[in-house]
Amino acid sequence: MNKQYELNKNLAQMLKGGVIMDVTNAKQAEIAQAAGAVAVMALERVPSDIRKEGGVARMSDPKMIKEIKSTVSIPVMAKCRIGHFVEAQVLESLGIDYIDESEVLTPADDNFHIDKHAFKIPFVCGARNLGEALRRIGEGAAMIRTKGEAGTGNIVEAVRHMRTVTSEIHRIHGLPAEELMTIAKELGAPYQLIVEVAKNGKLPVVNFAAGGVATPADAALMMQLGSEGVFVGSGIFKSDNPEKRARAIVKATTYYDKPEIIAEVSEDLGEAIKGVELSSLSPEEHLANRGW
Amino acid sequence: MKTVGVLALQGSFREHLKLLGQIEGIHPIPVKNVQTLQQVDGIILPGGESTTQGKLLKDFSLLEPLKERILSGLPVWGTCAGTILLAKQIAGDEPPHLGVMDITIRRNAYGGQLDSFIDETIIPAVSAQKIPLVFIRAPWIDKTEDNVKVLASLNGKVIAAKQGQMLATSFHPELTYDLSFHQYFIDQIIK
Numbered sequence: 001m002n003k004q005y006e007l008n009k010n011l012a013q014m015l016k017g018g019v020i021m022d023v024t025n026a027k028q029a030e031i032a033q034a035a036g037a038v039a040v041m042a043l044e045r046v047p048s049d050i051r052k053e054g055g056v057a058r059m060s061d062p063k064m065i066k067e068i069k070s071t072v073s074i075p076v077m078a079k080c081r082i083g084h085f086v087e088a089q090v091l092e093s094l095g096i097d098y099i100d101e102s103e104v105l106t107p108a109d110d111n112f113h114i115d116k117h118a119f120k121i122p123f124v125c126g127a128r129n130l131g132e133a134l135r136r137i138g139e140g141a142a143m144i145r146t147k148g149e150a151g152t153g154n155i156v157e158a159v160r161h162m163r164t165v166t167s168e169i170h171r172i173h174g175l176p177a178e179e180l181m182t183i184a185k186e187l188g189a190p191y192q193l194i195v196e197v198a199k200n201g202k203l204p205v206v207n208f209a210a211g212g213v214a215t216p217a218d219a220a221l222m223m224q225l226g227s228e229g230v231f232v233g234s235g236i237f238k239s240d241n242p243e244k245r246a247r248a249i250v251k252a253t254t255y256y257d258k259p260e261i262i263a264e265v266s267e268d269l270g271e272a273i274k275g276v277e278l279s280s281l282s283p284e285e286h287l288a289n290r291g292w
Numbered sequence: 293m294k295t296v297g298v299l300a301l302q303g304s305f306r307e308h309l310k311l312l313g314q315i316e317g318i319h320p321i322p323v324k325n326v327q328t329l330q331q332v333d334g335i336i337l338p339g340g341e342s343t344t345q346g347k348l349l350k351d352f353s354l355l356e357p358l359k360e361r362i363l364s365g366l367p368v369w370g371t372c373a374g375t376i377l378l379a380k381q382i383a384g385d386e387p388p389h390l391g392v393m394d395i396t397i398r399r400n401a402y403g404g405q406l407d408s409f410i411d412e413t414i415i416p417a418v419s420a421q422k423i424p425l426v427f428i429r430a431p432w433i434d435k436t437e438d439n440v441k442v443l444a445s446l447n448g449k450v451i452a453a454k455q456g457q458m459l460a461t462s463f464h465p466e467l468t469y470d471l472s473f474h475q476y477f478i479d480q481i482i483k
Contacts, residue, residue, distance in 0.1 A: 007408045010428050010467050014339050014373075017302040036347040038302065038340070073386075073399055074341055075429065097405035097429070120406055247351075254301050254348055255324070 008122030008142035011075070011097065012206035015039055015143075015229055019219065019250050020208070022046050022233040025064065026071040032236075035246035039075040039098070041231065042068045047104045047151025048234035048273060051285070057105040059087040065094055077124070082291055083109025085118070092121040098143070099123050101136075103290035104150045104233075111292065116140030126210065128161045128288055130168035131187030134197070137205055138190040144203060146227070147288040148211015151234045153275030155212045155221065157288055162209055162225045173201035211288065214239070214272045216252030216265050223256035240270030294482055297323035297332035299358075301348040303340015303373060307466035311474050312336075318478060326357050334367035334482040337374025339428065339464050342399070345373055346389035359390050362458065367481045368392075369459040369473075371466060376431055378460055383434050393458050394437035401432040401449070401462075415444045415452060417480075419472035425451070425463040432462050457481055 018038025023029040029040045044060040045053065059080050069076045075097035080087035082101055087108070091099050101114055103126055116123040117140035126147035127133035133144045146165070148158030172183050175198050183198075184191040196204050209222035210231035219230045230253050232246075239245045248265035255261040283289065298308040300322030312320035323329050335358075337345075349355040362368050370378045377389040379397035386399070402409070408429060412422045425446070433450035436442060444452035452461045459481060465473035 003410050007410065007426070007428065008405070010426060010464070011405050011408065013304050013307065013467065014341065014428055016304065016306075016340070017300075018341060018344055033343060034347075036344045036351075038344050074343060075405065092406075095404050095406055122405060250344070251348070251351065255352075 004120055005140070005142060009205050011122060012124070012143035015075070015208075016206060017254060018229050019246075019253050020077065020229070020231045021236055021246060022231075023068060024237070026067045028237055028242075029068045029072050031243055032246060033072045033074050035243060036250035037074060037246065038229070039077055040068060040072060041077045041079065041100060041233070042096075043079050046234040046237060047287070048153070048238050049151075050104060051151045051276075059084070059091065059105070062090065062094055065091070065096065069094070069096060079105055080114075081105040082107040083112050083114060085114045088114055088119060088121075088123075092119055096121070101125050101141075103147055103287050107290050113139055113291070124208075126288070126291065127165065129164045129187075130197070131189045132291065133165060133203060133207070134187070134189035134193040137193055137203075141205065143206050143208065145208040145210040145231055147291070148209065148213075149278060149281075150211045150287050151276075152212050152278065153214040153235060153238075153273035154278055155214070155218045156278060158209050158211045158213065158222060159225065161211075161288075162222060162227055165203070165207070166226050169197055169201060169203070172198045174198065213249070214275065215269075216248045216262050219249045220252045220256035220262050223253055229253065235273050238273040245269050245272070293317055293319055294333045294478065295319045295321060295331055296478065296482065297321050297328060297335040299335060299337045299345070299374070300324050302344050303338045304371075304464065304466050305338045308336050308338050308371075308474075311466055311471055314471060315474060315478060325352070326354060329354065329357055329361065332366070334369070334477065336477070337368065337370040337377050338466065339372040339374065342373040342376035342389065346377060349377070349389065355390065359392060362390065362392050365457055367457040367459075367477070369461070369477045369481070371461050371464050372428065372430055375433075375460040375462055378458060381435075393455050393460060394440050395433050395453060395455075395460060396435035397431045398434045399431050400429050402427060402430055405429055411446060413444060413446060417443050418476045421472065423465070423472055424468045424470055426467045427463050428467075430462045433460065
């Protein structure tokens with residue numbers, strides 16, 4: 001295993017137990033950092049606006065990313081389109097800390113994801129199930145997150161994806177060696193990674209929840225389901241009181257198993273993001289279906 | 293049997309707990325509240341984000357009790373973010389967190405993630421063998437007062453120091469399989 005990949009997985013370990021927040025400008029980045037975010041995700045439009053406004057969603061303006069980078073001391077992440085390795089090269093050249101090859105942006109390649117081994121900078125990728133997670137890790141992702149359904153304020157898909165990954169891991173943990181190639185074939189996952197998961201009973205990289213987290217209780221739910229941290233996108237800056245909600249979600253992520261603390265921080269937060277019932281979305285509007 | 297706590301608000305606390313679990317005579321526990329803080333014979337402040345950890349310490353009224361215990365002699369070891377929490381001064385005018393150790397720390401001193409690196413060196417006070425050093429967006433120690441003993445430097449920068457029962461490293465022994473630093477903390481500082 002090369003050293004850089006180890007270091008990139010290590011940075012994800014440093015983020016564990018924390019909240020990574022979507023921000024669209026330096027002011028929001030400052031609010032996120034002051035609220036206790038472990039990292040910020042710099043992007044031009046949060047997912048709920050991308051949904052509303054439509055059109056092609058691309059990598060953000062490098063100027064905005066640089067402004068955010070110079071404003072905060074915590075790690076800065078940014079998104080590139082699936083398969084758009086030049087956007088990834090541009091983001092790497094900005095000296096940020098992590099790239100999210102994200103289904104929230106409009107895919108640039110409908111067959112292939114980025115060869116992430118070709119980069120020094122770490123990547124996080126979304127996954128709905130174990131096979132997808134291991135394909136992304138096979139391509140060089142140093143961190144995984146659930147896809148959930150971004151910009152909906154609806155946690156149901158993130159729950160489904162986290163539960164699916166966990167139950168698939170349980171299913172193969174400890175299986176005899178001769179069964180593993182067939183599992184690899186069934187899941188469409190690299191054999192060596194299947195062997196590793198069967199042996200260790202866990203993903204070889206850190207796994208966060210993302211896509212639909214809107215409340216402190218949502219964050220704590222994902223943590224109790226085994227997530228190692230939480231991404232919050234539209235849920236914070238599309239709510240009534242972003243500062244207070246951000247602080248509350250940070251606290252609920254740390255004390256995810258203490259209902260009395262979650263109750264306390266959930267008081268009087270104002271309106272959450274309005275949210276979308278998923279049956280009202282057409283199949284093309286399901287961002288989680290992007291990626292292969 | 294010694295009870296060694298790991299501050300478990302955020303970051304690499306499970307990694308520390310796992311390594312401590314491999315050392316005989318040690319009972320490792322995660323510390324998230326004042327009650328567990330009172331049970332420990334020593335505490336590790338893990339890697340992670342110092343701004344997040346510092347804020348949680350304050351919000352959940354752990355900062356003062358932890359500071360008091362350290363000032364009255366509780367053995368403490370900070371790794372990376374933990375070292376930032378310990379420092380009396382943070383370069384660049386950031387307010388200190390626990391502010392108990394006479395060092396000035398420089399955050400993200402080496403740069404961003406693209407500047408993270410792995411090295412190794414012999415630290416005579418700790419082990420005769422080379423120790424792997426993992427630096428993740430790491431700080432270094434800019435300045436130490438006379439009462440602080442420098443344990444290790446790398447390319448002219450202080451990366452490990454000790455002051456009484458307080459130990460600070462800008463790197464992450466918890467991300468390796470090497471137990472020597474944990475053993476050192478237990479044998480030389482806790483016992």
